[in-house]
Ligand code: GDP
């Protein structure tokens with residue numbers, strides 16, 4: 001039995017970077033289709049010996065008439081319904097922002113099973129942001145750098161019980 005992990009969080013925190021790292025080139029054909037907008041991208045992830053489905057809430061970056069807040073809520077709620085667990089990602093360099101609080105609130109209200117990741121944590125400059133993340137009350141943040149591939153062992157350990 002495998003599981004489905006949804007990557008949620010405000011634009012620019014690194015969801016797609018992590019998605020691409022987990023999925024690799026296995027979605028390249030889908031991504032390359034011109035003019036195809038996909039609110040939720042799904043891929044087959046590999047992390048060490050783990051195989052699971054990962055969902056990127058990608059629709060937040062697209063310009064539409066719908067407000068960002070509305071899209072955040074709609075996409076996050078859909079992702080929560082599709083997934084066994086959500087990885088709520090924030091940008092550790094920026095710490096916890098008001099938009100992050102909105103996501104935390106949605107996730108709490110949906111009683112989603114949530115893991116927290118503090119991304120962009122490849123340098124000490126992110127330490128303060130990582131500590132701030134503890135204050136969200138969503139458990140201990142997993143310190144990662146999606147871009148540099150750091151913290152993947154800790155992410156693996158956090159996901160292991162779900163496999
Ligand atoms: P998304 O909007 O949440 O999907 O974020 P993206 O994956 O598109 O990343 C937004 C920006 O953050 C891009 O410029 C990435 O290169 C950058 N980024 C992603 N992960 C990291 C990281 O671990 N460290 C740093 N420094 N930058 C990152």
Ligand code: MG
Nearest residue numbers: 015016058061
């Ligand atoms: Mg993205």
